Amino acid sequence: MNYRFHNLLGAPYRGGNVVITQNTQLISPVGNRVSITDLLKSQTITLPLQSSSNIRRIAASPDGTFLLTVDENHRCHFINIPRRVILHRINFKNAVNALKFSPDGKFIAVAAGKLVQIWRSPGFKKEFFAFELVRTIADCEDTVTAIDWSLDCKYLLVGSKDLVARLFCVDKLKDGILNKPFLFLGHRDNVVGCFFGYDKKNTDQVNKVYTITRDCYIFSWGYSGNNDGNFDENDEGNSEPASPGTPKRDGEGNVNGESLGNVKKRKDFDGKDLGEEGYLHKRKWELLRKDGFMQSPAKLTACTYHRGLDMVVVGFSNGVFGLYQMPDFVCMHLLSISREKITAAVFNESGNWLVFGCAKLGQLLVWEWRSESYVLKQQGHYFDVNCLTYSPDSQLLATGADDNKVKVWTVSSGFCFVTFSEHTNAVTSLHFMANNHCLLSASLDGTVRAWDLYRYRNFRTFTTPSSRQFVSLAADQSGEVICAGTLDSFEIFVWSMKTGRLLDILSGHGGPVHGLIFSPTNAVLTSSSWDKTVRLWDVFEGKGAVETFPHTHDVLTVVYRPDGRQLACSTLDGQIHFWDPIDGLLMYTIEGRRDIAGGRLMTDRRSAANSTAGKCFTTLCYSADGSYILAGGSSKYICMYDVADQVLLRRFQITHNLSLDGVLDFLNSKKMTDAGPLDLIDDDDSDTEEGVDKQTRGKLGYDLPGSMPNRGRPIIRTKCLRIAPTGRSFAAATTEGVLVYSIDESFIFDPTDLDIDVTPEAVEDALDEDQPNRALILSLRLNEDSLIKKCIFSVSPLDIPAVASSVPYRYLQRLIEAFSDLLESCPHLEFILRWCQELCKAHGNSIQQNSRNLLPALKSLQKAITTIHQDLSDTCSSNEYMLRYLCSSTNK
Known part of the structure; x- marks a missing residue:
């Protein structure tokens, strides 16, 4: 019963931003959980951690060890990714729209409403309150939407909804005075992204700034003046600013209250002097060029910048994305990937992969822009999942939903490898055939379809003389007869799998037939209905209902x-x-x-x-x-x-x-008002503004996940x-x-037959005395995984038949489980298969008589052997084709 959460399938992405760590690890929020996808191994895992509500923003440390998540309730988790544990928690006062680690990983910039807070990143040591607030910036007039750090962690670029981007110096002056920011003005819509640009020769030197607005424009800013960052004294008498946003000069020749000729020493957050350097935010910045993306009336919804390649990628509300080479604004690619709004766009570290997310469709794409090919293409179900089924070998999982689609997933990797979309209404039931390569699906569109998992096609469709809505599905053990129960006519239809012909129509129920299953041991069909009965049917001999169980x-x-x-x-x-x-x-x-x-x-x-x-x-x-x-x-x-x-x-x-x-x-009684619960009062339009239009209605009208009275909140x-x-x-x-x-899979001490003489030392002594039979039985009684495997490998191949026959029956299940585990990780394939063969020879009758108790262990062993067989067959086939090619090329 030691089941624990392992993975989340069917929803790779649902909103928020995504990040890539270590160049290949894609981290994306899925509801209130976090999913991590290895783009090289093509595997995805979901962390066994949950936030109190849906996650809005995530940020990863530069080394990829730590992860920050902030949910809709402004609660933040500081997570250690390798250990999969939450180290610290903090609650922000306002909604967080941007979140970013500094390049050295020491600080975290948080955009909480109109404020920008700089926190010292927590460490490993235990502290009462690990987060230390270093500085709060309150210069913005509206909600902050974008943040970017400079590489030296001395400057912060902030964009907000007040149509202004601001350049802050995050360090304090020697006397403790905080610098006023430089303002980049001239935008006509919200600033969606702002980024520092760097000199290609000196990658640490900031020489430009890019600001991107929601009305599909990008502004390129540069500075003029001396390299040390001081203003020229000849400019002291100018009455007009040199560029939009240049700080005003007073009559005494001061800039923001400081002498032009006196550049004060700065101190960092720890009080160390940083030397007499020029201030980046005091330079004469000017607008170099303004370029439009030409996607009106669409809005720009996501953007990112890669400083090494000096490239910008942007996503729009019409599903189009563009890749541009800066600073000349050369369009490299302009493609449409969906019809819905792109809510996330990000580069990987090397810049060869682009990641796009579409929250409304649950779509996550990784695109290699140089070769113009997909690295990853995953999409969840648009509506709730109605049904699922395992394949007989437990390697595949099929799901059907209200979006009319059937998806097949690989359980080990968590990836969907095929999607069938031929149904025209909600998929209500699924069934895997015994041969493991055929899948059946029933739908409200009045069809039952059979899918070939070799060729990925619909090879047979079962229909009725008049349109019906199917809600249940079953097939007998031989796979010759297919049955489906209806929602509207209360009948059960029976078809032949080979010919596709309708064989019989079973009538007798007075309500929708929502349950349908064949007996595992005989040809009896059992059905359950809303008419308060369970009926048993003889399908093959045509006797109809043979027994009824009333409720x-x-x-x-x-x-x-x-x-x-x-x-x-x-x-x-x-x-x-x-x-x-x-x-x-x-x-x-x-x-x-x-x-x-x-x-x-x-x-x-x-x-x-x-x-x-x-x-x-x-x-x-x-x-x-x-x-x-x-x-x-x-x-x-x-x-x-x-x-x-x-x-x-x-x-x-x-x-x-x-x-x-x-x-x-x-x-909460505090949220109760005269008009009802406060959560039900829709006093803002934030969902429409952010583009997250929650889907609440499916095709099953009687089984809605959400409705208008609860503002579209899905019901669990x-x-x-x-x-x-x-x-x-x-x-x-x-x-x-x-x-x-x-x-x-971790070790749990659960001995089956413990005694005072059953100890790890006794097992080691038996191995030293060359008694593998006694050592194996002692390890099985102790039920310690490492000792069992050690004893298995201590048996020589010639002694396997004798040792296998001496193992008592009550230890067979544990021994078979050990073999199935070894087959997945051990290179000694022939040795383990020899063990399995001899065990079946010695205990064949016992296994057959008690198959029910040993069924899970035998299924696990079958799954492991099937997996290895498939891998070896693929390897042998590829080698065979390679040898044929080499032989043919040699002859030529």
Whole structure:
């Protein structure tokens, strides 16, 4: 039961900015979590950390070790990425629109509303309050939108919504006086980005400034005067400023109250003198050129600058991005990647990759601009995921959603490798065939489609004489018969897989058929309906319904135990009923209303404990060995029950995200007004301004994730649960996306047969005395992973048959799990396969008789062997083609 959060699929990006660390590590916010994608290994992981609401801004330290995240509630987490832990927390007073580490990693600039705060970066030592506020800049008249540090960490460039960019000197003067900023004026819209430009010969010397505005213009600024940064004394008598924003001079020839001929010494934040240097913000900056991107009426929504290449990339609200070579403003590329607003654009460190994010479509792209090819192209589901299913070998996961699409994911990497979009309405059910290369999908568009995962095509479509809406799907063990239940006509349609012909129509239900499954051991079809019944059908002999199990409330779903000797169904009153399908008797019932209760909607007038709405399980799933069952529904909890004792073993809270509805147990009375809860009063238009138009309506009208009364806040729920055939992980289709939980691989001391003589020293003594048989049994009793593997490798290949036959049956499961783990990481393939072969020969009858208990371990072993076989076949095929090519070229 030691399941822990492992990954998040189905939603690679949902808004906010993205960053790239170590040139290949892409970090993106996904709701209230953070996802990290390795662009070289093509793998993605989601950190097991959660913010209190959706993350708005992230920033990574220059070395890629630390990560700052700020959510919608202004709460900040300081995260150690390698350790995956939160080191410090802080709460900012205002909304954070920009966040950036200094190039040396010592300071953090935070744009909190109109203020720019400079904090000292926390260290590893334990402190009561690790964040130290060094300086607060309050010169801006409106919300700050952009921040950029100079390489020497002495200057800060700030852009805001008051149409001004400001250049600050972050250090103090010797007498403690703070410098006034230089103002870059002349913009006609909000400043979206501002960047320092550097001399190509002297990369540490700032020689220009770029400011980019929302109305699709870029301003190039340069300075004139002496190299030391002092003003020429001949300019003292000028009454007009040399360029827009030049500080005014008073009658005594002072600039901002300082003598022109006297440049005071500066001090850094630690009080050290920085020498008599010129001040960058006191130079005579002038507008060199103003260029337009020519994308009107679209708005510029994202931009970034690469100082090494002197290139600018910009993204617009119409889905177009442009890449420009500065300072001559030469357009390198101008392409359209979507029809929606681009909300993130960033370079990697070397400048050869461009990253783009589209929040509305959940799209994340990495594009290599030199070769004009995609490095990464991922897109999540546009609406909530309705259904999911594992492949028989547990390597693939298929998802279907209200956006009419079917996506297939690789569980190990977290990447979607194929998307099927032929359906014209919401996908409601999925089923993998036993051959592992065929996927079935049912939809509200009245079709059931079969997909070939070799050629990635729809090779068969099952239809009905008149249009129907399918909400459930099942296939028998042989794969010859396909069945689908309907929402509108309450019928079950039966087709032949080989011919695609409609074989039969099963009638008898008086409500939508939302549950449909074949027995794992025979050809009996079981269906559940809202007419308060579960029916068993004989499909092959045409006898129709052979038995009916009545209930007092609507039946929402039905599942079989893997051995076929028990079926479970959930009803609208929050109960789970367990039936014996052979004798037709009710075995026992679990009352789950209190277990699944949790969370209160914004429109509820009662507390979560007293509310009766939605307290039922809509999805069930047995474990691989049938000992426990998972249940989920319209709640923030997933419940795990022990089937034999009917007790609650554990509850998984799928999210702590307060941006979703149904997470809080209690409402804050301070937010209650005469007009209702304060959160329901839409007093601003920030979502439309930022372009994050929340999608709240799907194709299933009776099952909406959100509606207008709660301002489009999605309601947290679990629509589908599936356990992998190996039993090592399970997936949940939730409002947050597809959450994957797996058993923690770290060592847990869990001995199976401990005695005073069973110690690690006894295992070592047995190995020294050349008794591998005794050493292996002792290590299995001790159940320590490292000792078990050490004992396995201590057995010589000739002694494997004798040792394998002497292992007691009760240790077989643990030994098989060790072999499956070794196959994934050990290079001694033949040795491990020899072990597996001899183990099957010696204990074949025991394994066959007790297959139910050993099924998860055997599935894990099958998955490992299948993976290695595929890798070896690909390698051999490539070598074969290479040898053929070399032979043909040699003959020529």
